[in-house]
Structures are given as C-alpha cells and as structure tokens.
Amino acid sequence: TRSTRPQRMLKAVQKKATKGDPESVISAIDYFCKHSEWAMNVGDEKGSILDSVVTEVNPSTVLELGTYCGYSTVRIARLLSPGTKFITLEFNPANVTIARQIIAYAGLQDKVTVVEGSSGDLIPQMKERFGITTFDFIFLDHWKDRYLPDIKLFEECGLLRKGSVLLADNVICPGAPEYLEYVRNSPRYESRYYPAHLEYTKVEDGLEKSVFLE
Numbered sequence: 001t002r003s004t005r006p007q008r009m010l011k012a013v014q015k016k017a018t019k020g021d022p023e024s025v026i027s028a029i030d031y032f033c034k035h036s037e038w039a040m041n042v043g044d045e046k047g048s049i050l051d052s053v054v055t056e057v058n059p060s061t062v063l064e065l066g067t068y069c070g071y072s073t074v075r076i077a078r079l080l081s082p083g084t085k086f087i088t089l090e091f092n093p094a095n096v097t098i099a100r101q102i103i104a105y106a107g108l109q110d111k112v113t114v115v116e117g118s119s120g121d122l123i124p125q126m127k128e129r130f131g132i133t134t135f136d137f138i139f140l141d142h143w144k145d146r147y148l149p150d151i152k153l154f155e156e157c158g159l160l161r162k163g164s165v166l167l168a169d170n171v172i173c174p175g176a177p178e179y180l181e182y183v184r185n186s187p188r189y190e191s192r193y194y195p196a197h198l199e200y201t202k203v204e205d206g207l208e209k210s211v212f213l214e
C-alpha cells in the first residue's frame, strides 16, 4: 500500500541527513517540506523563535504536546543541557514510530522520552509515572482545541511553578482563540505574541509565550 507522508519524510532524512547530526536532520525535513510535500512541522521561521525561547529558559524539565514526526523534538533536544528531563506526547502510534526513528537518527534518543497517548490522560500521570514535580518549559503543538483544557489541567495538577514558560504554536492558524483569550486575560500569566507565518507558507501565524506568575 502507498507510504504515508511521515514515512516519506523519514526516508528523506535517511537519504539527505548525516547520522548523529541534528542540524542536518532539521535541514533535511525543511527541504522536504519546501520542495516535496508540506507537513505540519513548526518549521524554520517559528523554529528559530522556539530555539531562542528554549535557550533563554534553559529548562531542567520540558514537556512537548504533539510530537508528530519529531522535528520540534529534535530542535528542542539539541539545545538542552545534559541531565534535562524532556518528555514528548503523541496521540498517533504511527507518528510515534516515525518520530522515534527521526530522533534516533539525530542521535538524541537519550535526551527525550516519546510517550504514546493523549495529553488529557497523560498529564495527570506526570508526577507518579515520570517523577516530575513541575515543568520549566512546555511546548503546545497538539490538537488546537486541547490547548485550553490542558493548561487548566497543568494548573490543577500543580505542574506549573512561578516562572514556568508555555509556548504555543498555531495560535492564529489553525488557531486557538479560547486559549489566547484565557492566557491574555488571566492575571496568572504574562503573555507575549511572536508574529511569524504558518510553516513553509506566507499565511499569517505565530507563537504565544505565556509565563506563569503564581
């Protein structure tokens, strides 16, 4: 049967990138998405903003929601200090299989744990299953209608501390209007919008960075 887009993306990485070199894996995926097939990776423009926020926060604990093929996982993992705890959640088992291979090709398999399941089920298990007390940095890039319920879940589960940074992709396209309204109007967050474009297009999109104040 016909291959899937993630499978073709993995093939492009194995063909074009250098094993153990995260930069070449990132470039190979961006090239594939620009010249072969569009895919919903955060991309190079928003990816550079992600890089700068991760570098600024220099987190000890990181959570990514929505691994997809592992592009942003590689972007984040390549910047982390040794000993950082990094967990990424993916709902789709086929994506988990591809992401693990792309992350391993970049040589970053020891830096991150890819967990299959839904954020709604897994977030309440973070403390007991992964020994997390709070997250220093969270990247939201999963179902856009899960951003708001999941940030409330982080609060309820006591997974945020004063200064925790949440960075949300696609707040304009496809959009997360309820999430934006919440973080921009809640006294518990200091929010800032980083304008950019939908990956590999000229369509307006951007990232919202929100710092937990409580």
Ligand SMILES: O=C(CSCCNC(=O)c1cc(-c2ccc(F)cc2)cc(O)c1O)c1ccc(O)c(O)c1
Residues within 6 Å of the ligand: 040, 041, 042, 065, 066, 067, 068, 089, 090, 091, 092, 117, 118, 119, 120, 141, 142, 143, 144, 146, 169, 170, 173, 174, 198, 199
């Ligand atoms: O990862 C998933 C699967 S949903 C993929 C989310 N991402 C998107 O939908 C997404 C979509 C677009 C886009 C698509 C078509 C367009 F025309 C325009 C934009 C762009 C992006 O950058 C995206 O991130 C997951 C689900 C539940 C969980 O609880 C969990 O933990 C994880």
Ligand SMILES: [Mg+2]
Residues within 6 Å of the ligand: 040, 041, 042, 141, 169, 170
């Ligand atoms: Mg996205």
